[in-house]
Amino acid sequence: MHSCIKSVTPYTQESVSSVANDSIKWVQDNAMDRLVHVTELYHDLEAGTLPSFSYLNPECCTVDSMHPTSSTAAGEQMVKHLYDALRRSKYWDNAVLIINFDEHGGFADHVPTPLNVPQPEDGIIFKGKSSNHNFTYDFTRLGVRVPAFIISPWVPPNLLIHDQGTMYADDSAYTHSSILHFLQKLWGLEGLNNRVQWAKTFKMAFTNKRRDNTPMTLVKPTWYGGSGQPEPDPFFLLNQDESYYARRKAEAKA
Numbered sequence: 001m002h003s004c005i006k007s008v009t010p011y012t013q014e015s016v017s018s019v020a021n022d023s024i025k026w027v028q029d030n031a032m033d034r035l036v037h038v039t040e041l042y043h044d045l046e047a048g049t050l051p052s053f054s055y056l057n058p059e060c061c062t063v064d065s066m067h068p069t070s071s072t073a074a075g076e077q078m079v080k081h082l083y084d085a086l087r088r089s090k091y092w093d094n095a096v097l098i099i100n101f102d103e104h105g106g107f108a109d110h111v112p113t114p115l116n117v118p119q120p121e122d123g124i125i126f127k128g129k130s131s132n133h134n135f136t137y138d139f140t141r142l143g144v145r146v147p148a149f150i151i152s153p154w155v156p157p158n159l160l161i162h163d164q165g166t167m168y169a170d171d172s173a174y175t176h177s178s179i180l181h182f183l184q185k186l187w188g189l190e191g192l193n194n195r196v197q198w199a200k201t202f203k204m205a206f207t208n209k210r211r212d213n214t215p216m217t218l219v220k221p222t223w224y225g226g227s228g229q230p231e232p233d234p235f236f237l238l239n240q241d242e243s244y245y246a247r248r249k250a251e252a253k254a
Contacts, residue, residue, distance in 0.1 A: 173200060
């Protein structure tokens with residue numbers, strides 16, 4: 001999805017389905033008229049009508065989200081298309097493109113997940129049942145690490161951020177909330193919640209000198225089957241009916 005602070009007009013590559021998550025439910029009920037297709041993002045870049053803040057939510061999960069069963073090369077192609085369009089637009093000299101992921105890909109991580117972090121709201125607790133086991137979750141921990149990329153002519157080349165960053169507590173860490181905290185500081189917005197106020201920000205990544213040697217385009221991704229080979233079909237599509245999976249299993253055994 002692509003949205004802006006001014007009018008909150010998101011771009012999306014898929015229809016938003018009914019989900020239990022309260023935040024997405026709020027969007028469904030209150031902001032669907034502000035959701036637009038991703039093609040509008042590229043139109044705005046060319047026409048010079050891009051909002052001050054935009055976000056893009058890829059399709060999930062069979063095309064270009066890098067989520068199984070989609071190909072990571074398709075996701076990289078989407079990133080290239082977005083970067084190339086932004087780079088050749090009039091916005092590049094004052095732009096920052098942030099690419100992050102909501103999951104880690106299922107790979108093992110030797111770094112323990114942080115504990116005793118602030119709850120988003122004081123006293124918030126979730127109680128539920130999973131696999132017939134009752135559990136209680138108090139939101140005082142973070143999950144596994146995920147990558148993030150900050151792309152801008154105001155970021156030095158080859159910059160790797162690990163522990164650096166603006167601290168707001170002795171144990172501040174980077175989370176997805178760091179983006180919200182960065183925007184809050186950038187535009188002088190009111191604080192959203194405890195977790196946002198606690199998260200590190202990456203202001204230190206930017207310099208006062210704009211680079212003039214950023215690449216005009218990114219390298220074209222290559223499918224894992226090799227250069228010139230057709231894109232492989234996913235083995236299983238997600239969110240299909242039972243007949244689909246029965247047919248694909250039969251085909252796999254044949």
